[in-house]
Amino acid sequence: MMKMDKRTDYCGNITSKYLGQDVLLYGWVQRVRNLGQLIFIDLRDREGIVQVVVNHDSGKELMDAAASLGQEYVIEVKGQVNERASKNPDMKTGDVEVIASEIDVLNKAKTPPFEIKDDLVASEQTRLKYRYLDLRRPTLQNALILRAKIMTATNAYLSGEGFINIETPDLGKSTPEGARDYLVPSRVYPGSFYALPQSPQIFKQLLMGAGFDKYYQIARCFRDEDLRGDRQPEFTQIDLETSFMDEQGVQDVTEGLLAKVMKDVKGIDLKLPLPRITWQESMDKYGCDKPDVRYEMLIHDLGAIFANSGFKVFSSALANGGFVRGIAVKGGAKFYSRKKIDAMQDYIKRYHAKGLAWTKYEDGEFSGPVARFLSEDEKQGLIKEFGLEGGELLLFIADQWKVCCDSLNYLRRHTAKETGIIPKDTYKYLWVVDWPLFEYDEGDQRWIAAHHPFTMPDDKGIELLETDPHKAHARSYDIVLNGYELGGGSIRIHKREIQEKMFKALGFTKERAYEQFGFLMDALDMGFPPHAGLAIGLDRFAMLLAGKDNIRDVIAFPKNASASEPMMHAPSPVADQQLRELGIEVAEDAKEGVEKYEASLEKEAAEDVKSHEE
């Protein structure tokens, strides 16, 4: 039987410390260069590449073996580590090479559909269909290894802080609040369904009611939503909950965790405590609730400067209770042509902005369409307000508050990116606190919980619940990294009477509240401690630390944009017998689609069989 001896080390770790030693290596053939008298093999494993050399001294048999190796063959190599004649300083193993004395092919490889290298050009569909090959690329390997390091640091830190890792069920109950659930038909109760959890929120609160005091879990969550670039049907969160802690306590624990992760994963010492900003200030200064504070370019309110403006766009906005706000883009005067500015103007129409006013400030002069409306006082006001030094492009939005926020948030991020002022390899964390309790859902045309229905209002908010709930503020907090919402949490409601008021404010009847959350309200009556918690999106965290643009690059087997997985073909039709047992049927209008899909899968399999017989 094939016996696997213990390798000396990974290929990527064979450095000069092994000089002169006999080594045993396993790996994949990245490349073979046959120079006739000499054959070089680049041998790859997860840690890197080492150069293996076969020469005529090794005998014909070994030369033939080496010459017959193909790309991606899996081989075992025995040999001796020698100093290289021409060292390669770009490689960790570049000082040495392995003079092979034995090469065994453990498995051959057909020509892969794409080459295993970082600067890969292949469609996403092909990459997902051959994901096991895509994942051989060092950039993806490193991204997943980084993700694992985050998990290792998290497990070590939280268990060290007395948090108990407790698993909560994946087969739970469907609650129509919030996003769409994935359902799981029950066989024991045909026609009834479990739901996969959107988060372990209720379970972790119940664990506090059960007295576990500190809970954490790296938890899988599911949402059947339409996918965007950074969304997947299943995702993972670092989930924690504590009893007898307030905002400060949860934030301290979280900061400790983030510091541990930054140190272990990136070697960076995170300066604590992290800065805090209120939601209101964040909206006013950055136009959004997840500001990117790696660069300044704050939004300024120009109402005072333009109080008597002769420019009708400004004066009528202010007269109608609106705002005039703007940003100054450093270097923007040169960088931005009229065409580029027009493109931004078009873009911000999606935020209902009526227009984009702008001026450039160069050599002590204002130019551009707005310039001629500016009085000398206004000019001096702008110079002082923005601290103008020359070369700036000033962008103004005169509109309702929300339109100003959304538009200037876009303009700030867009111009920062285009003008290249965002520092590389910089990680700026920030707490956003003091959130509204409710937000208006434009799609559903109703008020919904901004965080979730279990969030504690602040003291004034508790009073407002019965009179003017939508003005209430919440005891919630988000942690933001480089302009992304990394996670969020809140103090939870631990008293039944407040929870009942909350459901009422959300438009629940008592009956509906009890049908869905009766167990929780009963639990709150049985000695429930004050508690609070937080969840961090692991996929996004890994994506940001790995420097990727898409969370698919930090997930081993992601779904594509239509929530399917082209390698195994999930989802796919199932046998009628399976559905019969569950008491469900495919609806009439879905049958045709299913049959077509089934036929295409059968055809593909038949073609595969044929191609392997050729």
Added chain:
Amino acid sequence: MMKMDKRTDYCGNITSKYLGQDVLLYGWVQRVRNLGQLIFIDLRDREGIVQVVVNHDSGKELMDAAASLGQEYVIEVKGQVNERASKNPDMKTGDVEVIASEIDVLNKAKTPPFEIKDDLVASEQTRLKYRYLDLRRPTLQNALILRAKIMTATNAYLSGEGFINIETPDLGKSTPEGARDYLVPSRVYPGSFYALPQSPQIFKQLLMGAGFDKYYQIARCFRDEDLRGDRQPEFTQIDLETSFMDEQGVQDVTEGLLAKVMKDVKGIDLKLPLPRITWQESMDKYGCDKPDVRYEMLIHDLGAIFANSGFKVFSSALANGGFVRGIAVKGGAKFYSRKKIDAMQDYIKRYHAKGLAWTKYEDGEFSGPVARFLSEDEKQGLIKEFGLEGGELLLFIADQWKVCCDSLNYLRRHTAKETGIIPKDTYKYLWVVDWPLFEYDEGDQRWIAAHHPFTMPDDKGIELLETDPHKAHARSYDIVLNGYELGGGSIRIHKREIQEKMFKALGFTKERAYEQFGFLMDALDMGFPPHAGLAIGLDRFAMLLAGKDNIRDVIAFPKNASASEPMMHAPSPVADQQLRELGIEVAEDAKEGVEKYEASLEKEAAEDVKSHEE
């Protein structure tokens, strides 16, 4: 807003090291003893109980506050740690008491439906409905804390050994092989379904194909099977896979992991390497493939002794190719009355045993029904074979091999338990190796893979695949703890031609093999490394180390025996709109049941509302 100051320590940690100090504690009121001049409060948290004292010196206000406390109230206590007059050596905190200077009620509690104590008498249904109260019991808290410690030790050990924690999808593809899948309807492809994974088997093999070299995951798995005492619809396994390792390599890693867990969780130094036994020897000596080796009582083959037996039951069994095998139960002669032996005789009929022959050996004499058939040679043979010392009950099964195994396995375990020879707090691990590749499924009346279809046959087995597959042996191994299968693994097939033969031996057509596993066979063609792995059942592991009889006691929110969860009511009926979006309908014959269930839930909610208004 309620500010939560940092507690001094958990209640259960307030020992004499805090003598004289002012402390701040949070916890639940376990008990109040009001002696008029003096009130004692037992304050509980997850770490234990401390005694809080209020006396007349504290003033009337505090006395009143203390007197009004109810069971399970959540309170904050400030006070000073004093030496107790009458120490309680049974409590960790028994040397001290806290003289309260301030008591604040953070939340009240209604009278719970059952008292929070370890020797609880409540139905399982009630315990699950009020799981948050059930989980306050120290025995369950400790069991879940122990489970978390296993996870912490596992994460630390495996990441330290270079294993990469990689998450695999929960939304996968249904494969009819093996147990029944839980299905998840797709909204994007109405009428198609994902399946929840029964294990990450295929994904972890693909990760080896992707070159990750060492993978692990604490993975949630799902099986829609009928439940038994130690089964749950969802369960968790410690799952690992390695490349370029054979049996020895995987077993070494596993032993290292087990040693780490035993040390961290139980404080026990596990002696390595663990013993190994072949499957054949295990069946012959223990009658099963997961032997409990905490005690001896081996099964002996008595064919040689009874070769010329005058007892027809024995002689005809041997003549028909069967066996005569038996065990000697120490002290069994006195312990076992005829009635008790008859009960065992009845029980083993389920293993198709025709009968149970027995004899007692006391004071140098054999007695009981078989005794009169025993020749002097046979008597001497038995004395020598079993090393009889007197007082033994000998139990014999004369039957086909499988019947002997099953019956004697039962008799061995049953008598060991009844006679009390199983040592407490002892953990005996054992490898069972060299398994058959296939086993016959009596239910389905066909040969199935004993482990799974990706298990590598041994060298002879590869040859046998085409001629006599059911005689083939597998390169697989199980790890057994105290008579339970703790986990198992194998060398996997890494060559396409062997995998194809395997599917053929399992009765797959080529088309079906490609439709289901085409991606894997393609992958094996693209440079797949030799690989092997193992999975350990975490629920069972935690159950055994926590000394529990049921895995429900090591799961925070388990399902009951009909796979439902009575607290939240999962599964339950869902809105028609949800099903319409998924392209499925409740089948006609299931509708009545769903409507009844729906009505009962509504009724319950209405009653809840009413009861809370009273």
